[in-house]
Amino acid sequence: MAREITGFSNPLIKRVRSLREKKFRKAEGLFLAEGLRILTEAREEGILPEMLFHAGSTHPLAQQLIAAMEAADCDVILTTPDILSKISGKDNAQAVVGVYRDRVTPLERIDRAGADIWIVAQSLRDPGNLGTILRTGDAVGAGGLILVDDCVDPFSVESVRASMGALFTQSITQARWEDFINWLRAGPGQLIGTSLKATHDYQEPAYASPAFLLVGNEAQGLPADYEAQCDLLVKMPMMGKADSLNAAVATAVMAYELLNQKRRA
Amino acid sequence: MAREITGFSNPLIKRVRSLREKKFRKAEGLFLAEGLRILTEAREEGILPEMLFHAGSTHPLAQQLIAAMEAADCDVILTTPDILSKISGKDNAQAVVGVYRDRVTPLERIDRAGADIWIVAQSLRDPGNLGTILRTGDAVGAGGLILVDDCVDPFSVESVRASMGALFTQSITQARWEDFINWLRAGPGQLIGTSLKATHDYQEPAYASPAFLLVGNEAQGLPADYEAQCDLLVKMPMMGKADSLNAAVATAVMAYELLNQKRRA
Known part of the structure; x- marks a missing residue:
């Protein structure tokens, strides 16, 4: 019409x-x-x-x-x-x-076996970061993005733009942390957090599949009790003065390490 | 006072x-x-x-x-x-x-042997991307950022904010492409571009030192004649529908590959 x-x-x-x-x-x-x-x-x-x-x-x-x-x-x-x-x-x-x-996939409808990589973002505040993470998720063959706690709206104009279309190829789920953890632990899945407190370099572990990559808030990182519930805490080498990467960058560096391990396997 | x-x-x-x-x-x-x-x-x-x-x-x-x-x-x-x-x-x-x-380092005052990694950005338009690339440069121990052609101002409030202080730890140079290439070719340095046309996966080559990582404009990528002047053209695996990553993300994935190779060496 x-x-x-x-x-x-x-x-x-x-x-x-x-x-x-x-x-x-x-x-x-x-x-x-x-x-x-x-x-x-x-x-x-x-x-x-x-x-x-x-x-x-x-x-x-x-x-x-x-x-x-x-x-x-x-x-x-x-x-x-x-x-x-x-x-x-x-x-x-x-x-x-x-x-x-809008297209939100409820937790219970996620097909976790359908992809090796899933990205979980906690209290992400920047719509550009959210869209960029979706775009990276598409690039590494992730299944989708699970948003926990109070994340910025994935359907904002800025997020949609930064996703460059990945908003339509990645599933998007919004959940409370408790619900996410209960769902995660009801099936296979390795929860991997990045943390300044981690003792393992991010290239050290052999990651399992499906891997759930947990990204924290831009300013605060992950809450300590969320870190405690991770199966693995890893850190990227930081050679300079700063102690952290941009959230979307950290997600991408981790996600490509996961993809590279699957490619070698 | x-x-x-x-x-x-x-x-x-x-x-x-x-x-x-x-x-x-x-x-x-x-x-x-x-x-x-x-x-x-x-x-x-x-x-x-x-x-x-x-x-x-x-x-x-x-x-x-x-x-x-x-x-x-x-x-x-x-x-x-x-x-x-x-x-x-x-x-x-x-x-x-x-x-x-403001603190701009002229090309001829760059100490290229002082770092294994240098980042070169061409016609970068987004101040957030520029600042994020500086932040990543700091994290991988890069020496600095060389801006060629018409890049966004690295001293904008948004760029400074996204750099999270890396603006003060990374050297910043602004140069015309011809001047950059002439300076580069007058000493050691491998120029590495990422390109959709590349046949090499980014994990395939053993990168030399110092490596100059060339990042193109967000929308257009690198001009064909700039690609032709690279020593190596590589591409990241793209498993989804999209054919490219966000510019700051692509820079970080490449920069961590360079760093990881140096860490293993």
Whole structure:
């Protein structure tokens, strides 16, 4: 279904723009993703938006998206570049903006045997870090990201952008720590934390599968009692003055070590 | 020299606040760094700010900074929390804000034998990525960061913050590509690029020392003619749908591989 909106005060435009705020995303169960690259990644995963906004782009990827939407009888809205900028909150709007249904996988529906690596983030505060961790998860063949405690919203515009489409390829779960631990201990899975207090270098252990890589808050790291529940605590060598890496960087260095061990096995 | 400023319209406050903009940083050769952790890291490197602003913090690290400034007869300015917020552009100001002289190392003053790893970034656009790469450089014992072409300003508030103090421990160089290549080829040094076109896995080569790790622009990667000038082109395994990693993540995965090879040697 194709239609056209050219009025700034159109209620749908206002509603879509409101999805830049967490409370409206939560209330609607919807989120925004922007740009041909990310929307195409989603389409290739078989995921189409509930609504697609464009300003008449003739780019082949935009045309493919529109065709896929029309074939599925989905809502395609032609609008002006100015309104597209208003929705995306940026002066240079992307060619397309999609409104997607959020997709959270409950703990009990995670197929832990489906991947060798899972990433667990605790109280992650930075949406760029969260999106970057999703992107890294995709790269190392992780199954998904499990968010425990009070993490930043994975469906924020900034997180979606940093994920570069991995938000659509990685499963996303939100859980309380107790629920996560109970679920984890009900099946196979090695919980690996990185900690300044660790005595093992991160390249020392032979990691098991599935491995659950636990990443702590950017400023505080992991709480001591969470560390105590890990099967392994490891640390990366730090040759300089600083005692820690950026959270997304630490996750990637660990995740590639896990992947490299599986590749050698 | 300690003094007090309580007026919002004080010319010094306006001048310091202007350092949030690149043109004023460039004109003055000064930049801002905020927070006890980063300023203490700098102090431990023997680097004191030209001016230190605080709002009467009783934190021991703030007291140590103030004492070091007074011992060196440097400018310590007591101000109000509101003015500190105004300078730092945030509602929750840090306890201390320092104004530092910028520190750029010319190519010809780089001691390439002084470190096994050097990082070279080309047209990097994101200040968070730049700061994170500095932080990773510190962690792997890199000598410094060489910025070629039109990179984002390493002295922006966001870059300084993401570096977590590594801006003070890593040397920073800005150079045109031709000048960098001429300097590089006048001495020992292996130039290693990451590329989608590479045929070698990043764990395959035995890297030489000093290694110069070349990182490309976030969206475009490296220009083809820059890749052609690399001694080695390698790629990280990508197991998912995406074909690339975040620039700071890719740098870290490569940099830890270099470090791990040196650790084993």
